[in-house]
Amino acid sequence: MACTFKGKVWVFGDNLDVDKEIIPFREREQGLMRDENYGKWVMTPVDPDFPKKVTKGDIMVVGTNMGCGHGHYEGIHGMNQLGISCVIAESVDRNFFKNSIDLGLPIIECEGVKQKVKEGDVLEVNLQDGKIKNLTNGGVLNFTPLPDFLLEILESGGLEPYITKQIAAGKL
Amino acid sequence: MGKTIVEKIMAKAAGKECVSPGEYLKFGIKDTFIQVGSDVGPRTIEAFEKLGWDRLWDPTKIIIAPEHCGSYSRTRDKVTNRESHRLNSEWARKMGVPEENILELGRIGNCHHLAIEKAWALPGGVYLHSDTHCPTVGGVGCFGVNLSAAETSFLRTGWMWFRVPKSIKFNVTGKLQDGVMGRDVLEYILSQIGPSGALYQVMEFTGPVMEKMSMDGRLSMCCLSVFTGAKLGIVNPDQKIINWFKARTKVHFEPQVSDPDAVYAKTYEYDGSKIEPQVVIPPNRHTVKNIKDVEGTQITTAFIGSCASGRDEDMRMAARILKGRKVNSKVMFNITPGSSQAMARVDKEGVISTLLDAGCFICAPGCGMCPGFYTPLAKNEVCIASSTTNSPGRMGEESAQVYLGSPATVAASAIEGKITDPRKYL
Numbered sequence: 324m325a326c327t328f329k330g331k332v333w334v335f336g337d338n339l340d341v342d343k344e345i346i347p348f349r350e351r352e353q354g355l356m357r358d359e360n361y362g363k364w365v366m367t368p369v370d371p372d373f374p375k376k377v378t379k380g381d382i383m384v385v386g387t388n389m390g391c392g393h394g395h396y397e398g399i400h401g402m403n404q405l406g407i408s409c410v411i412a413e414s415v416d417r418n419f420f421k422n423s424i425d426l427g428l429p430i431i432e433c434e435g436v437k438q439k440v441k442e443g444d445v446l447e448v449n450l451q452d453g454k455i456k457n458l459t460n461g462g463v464l465n466f467t468p469l470p471d472f473l474l475e476i477l478e479s480g481g482l483e484p485y486i487t488k489q490i491a492a493g494k495l
Numbered sequence: 496m497g498k499t500i501v502e503k504i505m506a507k508a509a510g511k512e513c514v515s516p517g518e519y520l521k522f523g524i525k526d527t528f529i530q531v532g533s534d535v536g537p538r539t540i541e542a543f544e545k546l547g548w549d550r551l552w553d554p555t556k557i558i559i560a561p562e563h564c565g566s567y568s569r570t571r572d573k574v575t576n577r578e579s580h581r582l583n584s585e586w587a588r589k590m591g592v593p594e595e596n597i598l599e600l601g602r603i604g605n606c607h608h609l610a611i612e613k614a615w616a617l618p619g620g621v622y623l624h625s626d627t628h629c630p631t632v633g634g635v636g637c638f639g640v641n642l643s644a645a646e647t648s649f650l651r652t653g654w655m656w657f658r659v660p661k662s663i664k665f666n667v668t669g670k671l672q673d674g675v676m677g678r679d680v681l682e683y684i685l686s687q688i689g690p691s692g693a694l695y696q697v698m699e700f701t702g703p704v705m706e707k708m709s710m711d712g713r714l715s716m717c718c719l720s721v722f723t724g725a726k727l728g729i730v731n732p733d734q735k736i737i738n739w740f741k742a743r744t745k746v747h748f749e750p751q752v753s754d755p756d757a758v759y760a761k762t763y764e765y766d767g768s769k770i771e772p773q774v775v776i777p778p779n780r781h782t783v784k785n786i787k788d789v790e791g792t793q794i795t796t797a798f799i800g801s802c803a804s805g806r807d808e809d810m811r812m813a814a815r816i817l818k819g820r821k822v823n824s825k826v827m828f829n830i831t832p833g834s835s836q837a838m839a840r841v842d843k844e845g846v847i848s849t850l851l852d853a854g855c856f857i858c859a860p861g862c863g864m865c866p867g868f869y870t871p872l873a874k875n876e877v878c879i880a881s882s883t884t885n886s887p888g889r890m891g892e893e894s895a896q897v898y899l900g901s902p903a904t905v906a907a908s909a910i911e912g913k914i915t916d917p918r919k920y921l
Binding site for chain 2: 391
């Protein structure tokens with residue numbers, strides 16, 4: 324993962340619950356996703372065609388309290404599988420925030436993003452500088468960048484690959 | 496400048512003088528136990544194999560407990576629960592986990608109940624687990640947070656990263672009415688601040704109501720604190736909490752409490768005397784009503800259990816309401832004790848036989864119906880439960896509806912076959 328990426332926006336609402344809007348709980352529990360193709364379920368309770376419409380590199384812009392409810396993280400695997408390059412939220416639930424970073428999905432908290440970005444806009448995001456450029460309307464949004472060690476975890480593709488690298492380097 | 500209980504615990508764990516909200520920390524944790532449940536174990540083993548990791552950070556700190564779905568014969572990921580516990584146990588032995596850390600059925604319960612019973616979560620300590628409801632242990636002044644996707648990494652390394660949250664103080668004054676329980680206080684606060692009202696922050700509960708509240712009530716409130724978006728809920732531990740742990744462990748622990756001049760993002764004041772029994776209405780977790788607005792709703796199933804209830808006080812309350820009465824002929828009432836120890840304790844008081852006489856179904860200690868593992872709800876059933884949440888399909892079929900209320904409300908409703916105010920039975 325590079326620190327800069329560009330993608331087309333899909334907009335969603337507030338309080339997206341991991342078990343209700345992001346991935347239906349029943350599907351998760353039935354083990355129907357054993358093939359690990361979580362991607363085909365992502366956001367389907369809100370937009371049944373979302374997994375088919377989305378293309379690699381697309382960005383999800385969501386409202387407040389993103390990923391609320393339980394700490395289930397199949398939806399994040401699914402977003403990674405669909406090639407979502409990052410999720411930009413007005414605010415993020417603690418579990419969703421931590422799970423996203425630990426699974427290598429860039430997550431950005433940026434208050435006011437929903438007012439400045441519309442569905443279909445193209446954004447250029449720089450994780451290190453904390454800047455979002457809206458290439459469609461020319462606007463710029465700022466956010467507080469993550470500390471370097473978390474960017475390094477994201478760059479490694481998540482916590483597990485990061486630790487594997489550390490082990491290989493003799494640091495663990 | 497003063498510090499909150501959570502800032503003090505995090506600073507101590509990180510080996511720092513003090514920490515401030517917004518700060519990111521990465522530190523090794525020496526004195527925590529971590530349970531690996533049968534539901535996540537096989538995935539952990541698979542991950543270790545796939546990643547080529549060959550050892551645990553400290554096998555003596557790992558507990559293997561078939562808790563979430565221990566005795567149920569469910570098959571998940573093509574592995575039955577029994578098989579998954581056997582795989583977990585064998586793997587743990589191979590990795591050097593001591594025999595006394597590998598628990599069998601009959602000696603277990605729901606993971607967070609177990610953490611309190613066994614004093615793995617201590618006042619002033621850090622408690623990690625791969626389950627959402629780790630903050631339950633905030634009820635005893637312990638910093639409990641969910642590892643979720645980071646569990647495997649933690650098992651290998653023993654370190655984790657955290658962001659220091661801001662704290663919000665919830666001061667609950669007055670005195671709760673009989674039949675209004677800790678859970679009602681939390682749901683009432685949720686109704687006031689909404690599902691993101693404490694987003695990424697700590698809910699610190701204080702005031703005369705909290706001082707009087709039992710440990711069981713505090714644990715229940717902290718368990719459910721996550722539904723306001725909170726990172727965790729916590730209560731400053733008092734002498735009765737400290738005594739509970741002193742009687743159970745020889746391990747040294749240092750309880751922390753907030754300084755009088757600690758800094759809070761906000762302070763809310765509520766009059767506990769005015770709080771009515773609260774009911775959460777499906778399908779959203781955050782639609783909360785006073786009981787009078789939903790009284791009379793017909794139910795087919797009632798459930799007390801999970802990390803949100805099933806403690807001594809909850810079972811006693813159910814027995815108090817059901818004594819000399821019967822569960823409605825059309826209702827199945829599943830009561831799942833939180834742990835074998837809790838079940839044994841209340842059994843000595845006659846609670847279990849009262850519940851059996853009333854026609855309750857007493858389920859094996861653990862998580863019970865909450866994640867839909869035991870007696871899952873059939874199509875179109877209507878349930879009132881004192882468990883954690885109500886997302887469609889959570890407790891069985893997606894068409895089933897789950898209302899959430901206190902154990903008192905659940906017990907009263909089970910008698911009448913419809914949602915009922917428990918105060919009339921007390």
